[in-house]
Amino acid sequence: MSLYDDEAEQIDNFCEHLHMTKTQMKTDIQNRADHLCSVIQMRKQTLLDELENVCSANVQYYEKTRQRAKKQHKIIGDSLDFAKRATTCDFGGAGDVQLLDIYSEMTARLLHLIHQAESDLHAVEMFNIRLDVPEKRKEESHLEKLFGSLVQGNISCADVERVASFNIDLTWPVSLTITKSQDFVVVGKMGAFEASGRIMFYSHHGRLLHCHELESNRLPYDVVCLHDGSILMSDNWGQLSTYAADGSVVCTWQDMFKGIGRLAVTNKNEILVTSSEQHSVLKYTNEGDLLASLPDNTSSGDNILQEPHYVATNDNDDVIVSDFKQNCIFIFDSAGTLLLRYGQDNAIQSQLKCLFALCCDPFNNMLVADFPNDQIYLVSPSGQFLGCLLTKKNGISCPNFVTLDHAGRLFVGQYGGEILVFRYLSCLKHA
Numbered sequence: 001m002s003l004y005d006d007e008a009e010q011i012d013n014f015c016e017h018l019h020m021t022k023t024q025m026k027t028d029i030q031n032r033a034d035h036l037c038s039v040i041q042m043r044k045q046t047l048l049d050e051l052e053n054v055c056s057a058n059v060q061y062y063e064k065t066r067q068r069a070k071k072q073h074k075i076i077g078d079s080l081d082f083a084k085r086a087t088t089c090d091f092g093g094a095g096d097v098q099l100l101d102i103y104s105e106m107t108a109r110l111l112h113l114i115h116q117a118e119s120d121l122h123a124v125e126m127f128n129i130r131l132d133v134p135e136k137r138k139e140e141s142h143l144e145k146l147f148g149s150l151v152q153g154n155i156s157c158a159d160v161e162r163v164a165s166f167n168i169d170l171t172w173p174v175s176l177t178i179t180k181s182q183d184f185v186v187v188g189k190m191g192a193f194e195a196s197g198r199i200m201f202y203s204h205h206g207r208l209l210h211c212h213e214l215e216s217n218r219l220p221y222d223v224v225c226l227h228d229g230s231i232l233m234s235d236n237w238g239q240l241s242t243y244a245a246d247g248s249v250v251c252t253w254q255d256m257f258k259g260i261g262r263l264a265v266t267n268k269n270e271i272l273v274t275s276s277e278q279h280s281v282l283k284y285t286n287e288g289d290l291l292a293s294l295p296d297n298t299s300s301g302d303n304i305l306q307e308p309h310y311v312a313t314n315d316n317d318d319v320i321v322s323d324f325k326q327n328c329i330f331i332f333d334s335a336g337t338l339l340l341r342y343g344q345d346n347a348i349q350s351q352l353k354c355l356f357a358l359c360c361d362p363f364n365n366m367l368v369a370d371f372p373n374d375q376i377y378l379v380s381p382s383g384q385f386l387g388c389l390l391t392k393k394n395g396i397s398c399p400n401f402v403t404l405d406h407a408g409r410l411f412v413g414q415y416g417g418e419i420l421v422f423r424y425l426s427c428l429k430h431a
Contacts, residue, residue: 017384025150036146051129058127065124072117079113082106158365158378158389160410164421165395166206170198173413175222175263175357178405179245180229183209186413187220187233188400199223199233201247206419210247222263226271226286234261234273240288253288264311264319266334272319274311279303281311281319281332294319294336304338305330310357314364314381322355322368329355329366329379342383357401361426367410369399376402376412378426395420 083106134142173188182204189197197219201210214220214235221234230250231243238257242250259276266272270291271284283291295304307325314320317334328343343355356369364381367389374397376390390396390412398415405411410424 013385021384032147047131054129062124068120072120076110076113076117079106079110083110158386159423159425160389160394161423162394162420163409163423164206166419167417168200168202168419169208169211169417170200171417172415173400173417173419174220175401176403176411176413176419177223177225177231178403178411179225179231181245182405182407184411185223185225185231185243186419187223188413189219192415194219197235199231199243199247201245212247221261224263224265224271226265227269228286232263232265232271234263236260240271240273240284256284256288257282260309262308262310264313266313266317267315268317272311272313274308274321276307276309276324279305279308281305281308281321292336294332295338296336309355312359312366314360315362316364318364320358320360320366322358324355327355329358329368329383331383340383342379356399359402359404361404361424363426365426367402367404369402369412371398371400374398390422394422 086102086106168186169190170186170188171191172194173186175188176184176186178184183202184204185199185201187197187199196216197214199212199214199220200208202208217236219236221236223231223233226232226242229245231245233241233243234257235241237254238261239252239254240256240261240263241252244250257273257275258278261273261275264272266283269286271286271288273282273284274280275282278293281294283294285291305321305323307323309322309324311322312320318339319332319334319336321330321332322328323330326343328341330338331340331342332338356371358366358368360366365386366379366381368377368379369375370377374392375388376396376399378386378389380386390399396412396414397418399412400415401411401413403411403413404424408424410422412420412422414420
């Protein structure tokens with residue numbers, strides 16, 4: 001009965017997703033059609049203006065050529081008429097001699113005019129203009145490229161396969177990061193109410209390399225690997241500490257955030273750390289200099305984030321934040337502008353009981369750990385619920401964190417110290 005209830009609930013979610021997709025796509029198709037119509041109208045006016053300009057320019061050219069030919073024609077005609085009249089005049093007894101001189105001079109002048117006119121004459125070419133349009137049989141393909149087409153098929157949540165599991169000496173692991181050498185570092189504490197924490201370095205086979213116990217009452221929040229291979233850890237003292245690959249402390253920056261501080265690293269090697277008491281995500285350089293506080297609440301006068309919990313980033317350097325108090329996921333661009341709020345007013349709201357850790361896969365999908373429900377969800381970049389990636393059937397029990405490495409392995413840390421490793425491949429399958 002429980003399985004059938006789950007199936008019925010999943011079908012309801014799929015139907016709701018289909019309805020939302022239909023509504024969104026109707027809007028997209030209408031907007032696309034309106035856009036293409038406006039482009040066509042603009043193209044029509046551009047062609048008409050271009051036709052008018054080209055034709056006007058060529059008409060002016062022909063008219064100038066006509067006027068020049070007409071002028072030369074008149075000059076030669078006037079000269080010829082003058083010559084005819086002059087040769088008919090009576091010059092008296094010496095007329096033959098005078099007429100011969102006049103005739104020779106006029107003939108020379110006329111020949112000069114004729115030669116000059118011939119040198120100015122040139123063949124007038126006929127100007128042609130036409131409309132270059134696609135072949136009739138290819139118009140549909142051109143339109144399809146411009147408008148797009150519907151791609152139908154089933155969404156596959158993802159392909160996961162459990163490949164390993166091991167236990168570490170931390171009953172309450174809170175974070176894991178993969179090093180440059182494909183080893184990993186885990187931070188946490190021995191129990192939920194333990195007063196001090198540990199940072200532990202393991203080989204990629206799960207063998208303990210280094211273990212460092214922190215000072216009393218100092219508890220780690222998160223750990224990430226920077227682009228240079230160094231390890232960065234946040235703690236409940238508001239500090240960010242950098243460790244070398246051998247486990248030695250490189251430096252510690254104090255007073256970097258207030259409250260709970262989770263970490264992420266952008267493509268530019270910038271450090272993101274949540275500050276639950278400051279209701280923001282702070283962005284630092286890899287040298288500890290503050291760059292920005294996201295989002296910019298000064299303009300709105302209100303706190304968009306109430307209790308930021310975990311933070312992640314994707315290939316676009318968008319900042320993804322889970323808000324523990326609002327039970328929502330917020331997505332901001334790198335400048336802090338809100339792009340998406342996910343988790344309320346949709347079909348998945350009833351399922352997201354407690355948003356814990358999150359990370360992004362290579363396709364910018366979000367993997368969200370739901371601690372009390374023993375599930376890992378997969379959410380698309382646009383906020384569509386793609387399904388439950390991992391459940392109790394996969395051995396999920398109280399997941400504390402989710403981490404992906406570059407080899408496509410998914411690490412899930414669980415209360416009790418168990419680390420599960422899955423082969424993960426996210427994809428969209430089309431019919």
